[in-house]
Amino acid sequence: MIFDILTLFPDMFRGPFDESIIRRGQNKGLTEIRLHQIRDYAQDRHHTVDDSPYGGGAGMLMKPEPLASCIEAAKAINPSAIVLLTTPQGRLLNQSITRELSLHSGLIIVCGRYEGVDERIHLKYVDYEISIGDYVLSGGELAAMVLVDAVTRLIPGVLGSEESVQNDTLSNGLLKHPQYTRPPxxxxxxxxxxxxxxxxxxxxxxxxxxxxxxxxxxxxxxxxxxxxxxxxxxxxxxxxxxxxx
Ligand SMILES: C[S@@+](CC[C@H](N)C(=O)[O-])C[C@H]1O[C@@H](n2cnc3c(N)ncnc32)[C@H](O)[C@@H]1O
The missing domain is CATH 1.10.1270.20 (tRNA(m1g37)methyltransferase, domain 2)
Structure with missing residues (x-):
């Protein structure tokens, strides 16, 4: 599975992606994670990635051109990947969606910022809109981390045989039973x-x-x-x- 993550804040991923199961997936060669700085695709000399919304209103929107170029560059190197947009308006992430996503060979994950992205990005490029809960985050980076973690653990071979995804809460539609370890x-x-x-x-x-x-x-x-x-x-x-x- 190849994850291409499109973000204005690539440094946010360094710690979480360098530890534990996400690290293990990469070390075993079962996953690859590439971070793309959307700002690098801005055309003007100030590297502008946002602009005010037509019709007025508070806040800024992500401009379509840099994001479109960034998505196209990711698609060029990950042609069979589907494009996910993180948004509080998307399908609410659950275990059956993560299972469905884990069957793809590549995921391109777009992290929104500001008031979100120009609608034409949704219309032209996005296959799925994903929300990680009914609350509003400041950006899609944390949502992308959640997606990568939840999908990575479902990729065969990432977890050792001692850690079964089959027995995870929600994997059979039920919560897991109470668990105990020593001492008695x-x-x-x-x-x-x-x-x-x-x-x-x-x-x-x-x-x-x-x-x-x-x-x-x-x-x-x-x-x-x-x-x-x-x-x-x-x-x-x-x-x-x-x-x-
Ligand atoms: C401040 S939010 C924008 C919210 C937007 N104004 C709206 O009302 O739908 C900025 C970005 O954070 C991300 N985001 C916020 N909440 C999210 C959630 N619950 N799930 C996934 N992504 C979220 C999205 O990428 C969004 O574009």
């Missing part, structure tokens, strides 16, 4: 006996039930898309609605 007793709280029993079938059953219960309590909205067996549906209907938050 901590601040007068014990690890559930079942997890110490060594009975793998019962542990799997307990985990699945806890996963359903936890989803019911914390994110009941997810249950409408979860695939549950008849027995699990019965279990779900036995849960007390008063437990739901």
């Amino acid at each position: 007793e901590f601040k007068e709280l014990s690890v559930p006996d079942i997890l110490l029993s060594g009975n793998h079938a019962e542990i799997a059953f307990w985990r699945r039930a806890q996963s359903i219960k936890r989803t019911f309590e914390k994110r009941p909205d997810l249950l409408k898309n979860a695939v549950l067996s008849e027995k699990e549906m019965l279990y779900l209907s036995s849960l007390d609605i008063a437990d739901a938050v």
Whole structure:
């Protein structure tokens, strides 16, 4: 997977992209991340990348010409990539969208700034608009980091076998079950006996039930898309609605 990130602030990426899973993806040769300074594509001697909006109003907009040239340059070196624009108006990022994105061979991610980008960039170049939540950030850089992290961990081989994406929260539409590690007793709280029993079938059953219960309590909205067996549906209907938050 090749990520081309178009930004006015490439230095923001240096720390986060040099650590942990994102670093590992690059070290294993499974991902490549290239940062492009949009300002380098401005034509005038002041390297202007913004201008005031037609019709008036507060703030500035990203001018179309430098951004268009930058996108075209990224497409020239990553021809099969799709173009994503970070925007609070986009599709709300979730695990199934990150899975869908991870199947592409390249992603060109445009980081907006100011009041956003000229509408003609949306119309001419953007395949998907992505939002990372219903709040407004000052720029698309943090959203791009979230996208790269969430997609990278889904690329086969990036995570070791000990870290399974299959068991991640939301990967099967449910929240993950509670987890414990040593010691068995901590601040007068014990690890559930079942997890110490060594009975793998019962542990799997307990985990699945806890996963359903936890989803019911914390994110009941997810249950409408979860695939549950008849027995699990019965279990779900036995849960007390008063437990739901
Ligand atoms: C201050 S915001 C512009 C918001 C714009 N005026 C609007 O109301 O839609 C500047 C940039 O931050 C990025 N951004 C802000 N919130 C975001 C979010 N929730 N998800 C993804 N990107 C976001 C976008 O790239 C956006 O162009």
